[in-house]
Amino acid sequence: MxxxxxxxFYIDPNRCIGCQACVQACTECDTHRGESMIHLEFVNRAxxxxxxxxxxxxxxxxxxAEVCPADAIKRTGDGVVQSALKxxxxxxxxxxxxxxxxxxxxxxxRQIMMKCDMCYDRTSxxxxxxxxxxxxxxxxxxxxxxxxxxxRPLSEPINRFQFxxxxxxxxxxxxxPKQIARVQPHLDVTAAMDESPQSRAVLLKVxxxxxxxxxx
Amino acid sequence: MATIPVDDLTITREFGPHxxxxxxxxxxxxxxxxxxxxxxxxxxxxxCGIQLKVKDNQVIGFEPWEEFPFNRGMLCPKGVKRYLxxxxxxxxxxxxxxxSSAAGGFRQMPYEQAIAKVAxxxxxxxxxxxxxxxxxxxxxxxxxxxxxxxxxxxxxxxKTPYIDYNGRLCMVSAGAANRKAFGIDRTTNPWSDMIGxxxxxxAGSNVAECSPITTNYIWQARxxxxxxxVQDPRITPIARTCDLFLxxxxxxxxxxxxxxxxxxxxRGWIDREFIDAHTVGFDAVAKYCSEWTLARTAEVTGVPxxxxxxxxxxxxxxxxxxxxHARGIEHHSNGVQNALGTINLxxxxxxxxxxxxxxxxxxxxxxGQGGREHGQKCDQLPGCRDIANPEHRKYIxxxxxxxxxxxxxxGVDAYEMFRKIDAGEIKGLIAICFNPKVSLPDSHxxxxxLDKLEFFVSIDFFLNDTARHADIVLPGSLQEEDxxxxxxxxxxxxxxxxxxxxxxxxxxxxxxxxxxxxALERPFGFTFGSPREIFEELRRASKGGVxxxxxxxxxxxxxxxxxxxxxxxxDPQTGEAVDHPGTPRLFEAGSYNPVAKxxxxxxxxxxxxxxxxxxxxxxxxxxxxxxPLFLTTGRVVSQFLSGTQTRRIGPLVDQYPEPxxxxxxxxxxxxxxxxxxxxxxxxxRGAMTLRAMVxxxxxxxxxxxxxxxxxxxxxxxLTVAAQDPISKIPQYKVCGCRVRKAEAAPxxxxxxxxxx
Numbered sequence: 001m002x003x004x005x006x007x008x009f010y011i012d013p014n015r016c017i018g019c020q021a022c023v024q025a026c027t028e029c030d031t032h033r034g035e036s037m038i039h040l041e042f043v044n045r046a047x048x049x050x051x052x053x054x055x056x057x058x059x060x061x062x063x064x065a066e067v068c069p070a071d072a073i074k075r076t077g078d079g080v081v082q083s084a085l086k087x088x089x090x091x092x093x094x095x096x097x098x099x100x101x102x103x104x105x106x107x108x109x110r111q112i113m114m115k116c117d118m119c120y121d122r123t124s125x126x127x128x129x130x131x132x133x134x135x136x137x138x139x140x141x142x143x144x145x146x147x148x149x150x151x152r153p154l155s156e157p158i159n160r161f162q163f164x165x166x167x168x169x170x171x172x173x174x175x176x177p178k179q180i181a182r183v184q185p186h187l188d189v190t191a192a193m194d195e196s197p198q199s200r201a202v203l204l205k206v207x208x209x210x211x212x213x214x215x216x
Numbered sequence: 217m218a219t220i221p222v223d224d225l226t227i228t229r230e231f232g233p234h235x236x237x238x239x240x241x242x243x244x245x246x247x248x249x250x251x252x253x254x255x256x257x258x259x260x261x262x263x264c265g266i267q268l269k270v271k272d273n274q275v276i277g278f279e280p281w282e283e284f285p286f287n288r289g290m291l292c293p294k295g296v297k298r299y300l301x302x303x304x305x306x307x308x309x310x311x312x313x314x315x316s317s318a319a320g321g322f323r324q325m326p327y328e329q330a331i332a333k334v335a336x337x338x339x340x341x342x343x344x345x346x347x348x349x350x351x352x353x354x355x356x357x358x359x360x361x362x363x364x365x366x367x368x369x370x371x372x373x374x375k376t377p378y379i380d381y382n383g384r385l386c387m388v389s390a391g392a393a394n395r396k397a398f399g400i401d402r403t404t405n406p407w408s409d410m411i412g413x414x415x416x417x418x419a420g421s422n423v424a425e426c427s428p429i430t431t432n433y434i435w436q437a438r439x440x441x442x443x444x445x446v447q448d449p450r451i452t453p454i455a456r457t458c459d460l461f462l463x464x465x466x467x468x469x470x471x472x473x474x475x476x477x478x479x480x481x482x483r484g485w486i487d488r489e490f491i492d493a494h495t496v497g498f499d500a501v502a503k504y505c506s507e508w509t510l511a512r513t514a515e516v517t518g519v520p521x522x523x524x525x526x527x528x529x530x531x532x533x534x535x536x537x538x539x540x541h542a543r544g545i546e547h548h549s550n551g552v553q554n555a556l557g558t559i560n561l562x563x564x565x566x567x568x569x570x571x572x573x574x575x576x577x578x579x580x581x582x583x584g585q586g587g588r589e590h591g592q593k594c595d596q597l598p599g600c601r602d603i604a605n606p607e608h609r610k611y612i613x614x615x616x617x618x619x620x621x622x623x624x625x626x627g628v629d630a631y632e633m634f635r636k637i638d639a640g641e642i643k644g645l646i647a648i649c650f651n652p653k654v655s656l657p658d659s660h661x662x663x664x665x666l667d668k669l670e671f672f673v674s675i676d677f678f679l680n681d682t683a684r685h686a687d688i689v690l691p692g693s694l695q696e697e698d699x700x701x702x703x704x705x706x707x708x709x710x711x712x713x714x715x716x717x718x719x720x721x722x723x724x725x726x727x728x729x730x731x732x733x734x735a736l737e738r739p740f741g742f743t744f745g746s747p748r749e750i751f752e753e754l755r756r757a758s759k760g761g762v763x764x765x766x767x768x769x770x771x772x773x774x775x776x777x778x779x780x781x782x783x784x785x786x787d788p789q790t791g792e793a794v795d796h797p798g799t800p801r802l803f804e805a806g807s808y809n810p811v812a813k814x815x816x817x818x819x820x821x822x823x824x825x826x827x828x829x830x831x832x833x834x835x836x837x838x839x840x841x842x843x844p845l846f847l848t849t850g851r852v853v854s855q856f857l858s859g860t861q862t863r864r865i866g867p868l869v870d871q872y873p874e875p876x877x878x879x880x881x882x883x884x885x886x887x888x889x890x891x892x893x894x895x896x897x898x899x900x901r902g903a904m905t906l907r908a909m910v911x912x913x914x915x916x917x918x919x920x921x922x923x924x925x926x927x928x929x930x931x932x933x934l935t936v937a938a939q940d941p942i943s944k945i946p947q948y949k950v951c952g953c954r955v956r957k958a959e960a961a962p963x964x965x966x967x968x969x970x971x972x
Binding site for chain 1 (some may be wrong): 293296451794844854871
């Protein structure tokens with residue numbers, strides 16, 4: 001059974017509290033028990049408690065699959081980009097280098113690339129992915145477009161990302177503040193890597209330095 | 217003398233903490249569980265619903281329980297990995313007795329023999345020194361049935377006044393303030409009431425790390441327009457995106473509340489009509505607050521005037537609101553006053569007892585609410601009754617079938633019990649679900665007191681740090697090995713279900729307590745056959761008390777996924793038997809309660825809430841010339857309390873292995889300290905060395921150390937044993953300290969594993 005078409009994955013990094021419930025829960029999934037496929041990083045812990053969870057974005061035209069010399073990465077009809085096929089993957093790491101989101105990793109011990117498959121064992125049987133089920137702040141959300149529109153009226157789901165000249169469309173959405181989404185229908189990822197980007201969907205600090213007056 | 221039998225390191229090598237990891241059935245994807253057991257997490261007061269996967273009498277994993285209304289499947293990392301505490305290599309499978317010739321200092325002994333020894337030692341000490349020579353320490357992670365049984369055991373079997381519990385470190389400031397202001401000690405509304413409110417004020421609560429599920433409620437309210445105010449010396453994850461951050465100097469909370477209320481009064485941002493109709497005591501509070509001018513409040517609290525004004529305006533002019541507080545304002549020698557300060561803000565606004573308006577304290581432990589209601593507190597009898605009240609004594613003596621005159625009076629708080637051990641008044645101690653050697657302040661003193669005990673018995677499932685002093689250790693039960701009720705953060709009574717049997721010779725805690733009573737030849741009242749039988753008696757004991765559980769049954773709790781107390785078996789107004797639905801929301805207009813008898817919604821005879829002057833007092837052992845910085849302590853998301861359980865779960869230890877000292881880069885630069893440097897923090901009680909974590913998310917005059925580790929990694933060797941005069945809660949959240957770069961790495965870093 002495919003993942004139901006009306007259910008989507010939404011990432012809302014502004015809600016992330018860095019608790020790692022998703023990382024811990026990911027290790028419980030049947031397709032990769034014991035290993036987490038989620039990347040959860042502090043953006044810059046010295047400056048902020050902001051963290052960002054990254055799951056596979058499930059690209060419409062997956063770069064990882066396009067660069068795979070062994071044709072080991074398949075995208076199923078429901079839009080889920082599957083983890084590498086065991087008999088085919090040669091653990092060359094091309095996908096690791098090519099993925100614009102930095103998602104796949106080569107498991108050296110098993111000599112295979114592993115990545116998030118949107119909990120295919122769960123989503124293909126009508127359940128929610130483990131990470132989005134447990135996420136206590138619902139920075140990871142799995143549900144319908146109607147639900148997310150109703151729950152997050154201040155944000156807009158975006159699934160187009162600009163990397164230099166390449167635009168990538170994905171099955172996974174990132175929630176961006178509405179005022180940003182209105183003027184910019186895609187997230188310019190390379191521009192956001194500038195020292196002082198014009199706009200970010202992820203805000204490192206929201207309050208101005210509250211401690212500037214504190215004397216020590 | 218209850219000294220540790222061999223050195224700490226030798227005990228650690230034998231009894232841990234060692235780490236458990238996924239292996240065998242929990243790692244295999246081919247293993248199908250025999251069944252899923254619907255229950256709740258064993259850790260914090262959120263009490264998330266969870267389904268445990270059980271195979272061959274072992275918990276091998278979990279499955280989210282999306283139907284449970286509070287968390288709808290959501291869990292924090294502790295909940296996700298809680299199943300790894302079962303089948304653990306450190307699990308105590310037999311009774312132990314101290315024997316310095318045994319590996320690790322303890323030798324196994326048959327259970328019956330251990331119980332006999334415990335009973336004979338208790339009898340010996342009580343015969344020689346009187347009944348009060350024995351003390352009992354309980355805990356708020358136990359089910360309500362167990363806490364009830366402990367209270368009864370102390371008063372009926374041991375006949376000692378000396379019982380108290382680890383909620384003394386947790387909920388007592390909030391509880392005392394609630395009783396003084398409302399006459400009842402419970403959060404006012406279910407969390408779902410928060411959605412759609414105008415303003416949420418979070419005072420001293422690291423919600424994202426200590427009560428993670430509450431984050432989603434607060435942020436869902438924000439999505440729908442709520443402004444969020446956070447008051448904290450640290451920019452915690454909930455503070456990062458708040459609308460107004462109040463970076464309060466540690467220990468100045470009462471001043472902040474007084475200053476804000478003064479602004480509200482000056483500008484007419486109060487609900488005069490509500491104050492006149494439903495409260496008493498406002499004028500005295502207004503007079504006190506008038507001393508707190510904006511300039512003085514800003515000066516004392518360290519919060520800029522513009523932020524105080526903004527808080528007063530948003531809070532004062534909101535139509536609906538919620539205020540939450542937790543240990544950040546409660547862990548103070550002024551903790552009750554701090555909590556009363558928040559309540560004054562709520563009462564002046566007139567906003568509670570309504571669907572989108574309420575007030576609550578976020579409980580810390582699993583049964584932080586239920587565990588403080590039914591008699592394991594030193595001055596309390598079941599149903600939140602008062603042990604000094606003749607009528608209350610008479611009623612409970614009747615339920616227990618004893619003569620009222622045989623019931624001891626009020627005891628003393630847990631810390632004071634240690635002072636009595638020090639003074640030689642308490643000579644024997646029974647402890648369960650409490651690890652005071654790690655969790656009480658100025659813990660060198662606690663260690664010395666443990667050493668002085670003539671007899672110490674500890675009931676636990678792992679050999680915790682305090683139990684290392686025990687003469688006898690009895691193997692108790694994990695949460696998943698027993699059933700019973702707990703009351704979570706909202707006041708919702710829920711059911712813990714048994715998933716597996718106790719392994720080896722381990723027993724359910726209520727059986728152990730009753731076995732001791734039997735061996736003492738004092739079995740009267742301790743012949744319950746199940747937790748359900750205990751609860752049936754608790755229903756009768758709580759009946760007519762403020763915390764009335766008489767209408768609650770196991771079946772009602774399970775079929776309704778929780779019941780909010782008070783829940784009556786007889787309608788308090790008519791006296792007729794009812795199938796009462798419970799009370800999700802307190803203080804609703806026109807509501808009837810058995811104390812006010814229709815006079816008003818609050819639990820006083822006149823039905824009115826009380827304003828209390830919430831006096832600011834500077835902290836004890838405040839920052840000074842010699843110790844110029846504030847030391848504050850708290851939790852991290854992947855660990856829980858003294859870490860007896862969570863420091864044994866590998867993936868949780870990996871997430872945050874060892875305590876670090878958080879400090880601002882401006883302070884670090886002045887001290888010549890870089891991120892990761894070994895750093896010494898020192899107070900009047902002692903010093904510890906740990907790695908620095910240099911971050912801009914903390915006040916530059918404050919350092920933070922989490923408290924989940926023992927020994928040289930424990931900041932409670934440094935904290936001050938100052939206590940609130942009313943609640944007796946210790947002042948964990950502030951004391952003066954000084955900080956310097958360490959000359960070398962501490963010895964422990966070469967010897968101990970991170971979790972040890």
